[in-house]
Amino acid sequence: MTTPDPTLERWRLILGRAASQSLGADGEGEVVARDAALDWLYGRDEELRNRGIRRGGARQGGSEESTLTTVDWLDDIHRLFPKETIERLERDAVERYEITDIVTDPTVLERIKPNQTLLRAVLRTKHLMNPAVLELAKRIVEAVVRDLMEKLAHDVRRAFSGTRSRRRSLSKQRNNFDAKRTIRANLRHYRADEGRLYLEKAYFVSRVRRYVDQWQVILVVDQSGSMVDSVIHSAVTAACLWSLPGVKSHLVAFDTNVLDLTREVEDPVELLMKVQLGGGTDIARAVAYATTLVENPRRTIMAVISDFFEGGDPHRLVRLVRDLVEEGTYVLGLAALDESANPTYDRELAGRLVSVGAHVGAMTPGQLAEFVAEHVAR
Structure with a gap:
């Protein structure tokens, strides 16, 4: 089987199954599966339909495959698309098309990977959840909050860790490197023919801990x-x-x-x-x-x-x-x-x-x- 042309494949995904004959991608199993996953989501876009734009026929009547459930769709996109695309699809599902069962259906919550989009959705829909589903949704809240806490805790520690003082320090840490003093003290070792400054001695500054009143x-x-x-x-x-x-x-x-x-x-x-x-x-x-x-x-x-x-x-x-x-x-x-x-x-x-x-x-x-x-x- 020949490898599909990436450019044609991108156009195929944009235009949907209506482009199959023109682009020659019909019959490629993974391409068709990706198209079906995209059509399950974007085929419901009223604005596109009002503008006469249709991705294909996955949501029309006829001898089509059975309609995907949300669980099936999530499984498919995690199998078929890269991480960045998955996050965009999940965000559009929740925020653009308000597919709330992504965060209110326990079978979906058990499968889905926590992220900030889903956290926002949980906060918006938790009043719709029964206690059992709410406990599952809390897993999303805990995971995302833990990640945010780790990131912000680093920023807070850095902000409150202290300011540089003018005193020399024997602690040779990269963050304490005194570049100006080091260059000034080693200028006599500059070699013009090589365009290089050789360091005989490096200088570092100490840090003083901030005094924090109440x-x-x-x-x-x-x-x-x-x-x-x-x-x-x-x-x-x-x-x-x-x-x-x-x-x-x-x-x-x-x-x-x-x-x-x-x-x-x-x-x-x-x-x-x-x-x-x-x-x-x-x-x-x-x-x-x-x-x-x-x-x-x-x-x-x-x-x-x-x-x-x-x-x-x-x-x-x-x-x-x-x-x-x-x-x-x-x-x-x-x-x-x-x-x-x-x-x-x-x-x-x-x-x-x-x-x-x-x-x-x-x-x-x-x-x-x-x-x-x-x-x-x-």
Whole structure:
């Protein structure tokens, strides 16, 4: 059997079985199987059908093979496609076509590999699950949170590990290498004919541990559906900050109601299982509650994580933020706290918060850890 042309195969997958005769790929078992898997998902796209675009006939009547179940489809894509494609297909299934049995069917949950797309789906659909299915779904939450914790813990340790001092050190570690001093001290060993600098002696700097006074970090996170990534990363960030000496972290989730989840901060899995996504948005009410947690305004960072589409009273929110800033609290308005930090938010309200002293932007969890470290060490 001849090896199929990769270019023709890509066009075959794009165009579907309607292109079989023209491209000559009909009859190739694996190619047909990949096409059937793609058609099972994208054949349901109403927008494409309205534009007169059809991938093929897998979802039409006639003497076709039996319709794939979700379990069969998952088995097929894991057999037929590379990892990156599998993740994209699973994400489209859950987020674009809302195939909820991917996270509500126990037979599917037992097979599927945890990832952040599925974690988001679990958080959105856990209210549909019976207790047995919820326990299986929790496996996804635990696996993804563990992975995120490991990544962020590294960033937090690095942010709080200390700053370089001017004192020399006998500890010859790559991170402590003093490049400028080493070059300056060895310039006499530079050989122009070779274009090389020979090092007779290398210099290293020591590090001093940051002194951390007691600070509060209060994360106030919008749990509306559009902020699901920020909810996940806020839970993980709060858990990592909780373990730091001298830092007291809080997590407050809100929609039109306010839920103080600080007691669950040490266990971000249980915390996320208690979050209820959706509902309205009352940022002012949440900030008013968070204000009651402030013990020493000049030793407090309050990060309000929201898209700032306020459903409550925006004038009250601006007044509250102004009062916090005037008392010495450092107020951060984060339109996103996730790995991409690429938000959509109400710029008009965000601008009003900036005008009263808040700092508005977007951060990754690692950047927030660095920000906290820089301020608590002053």
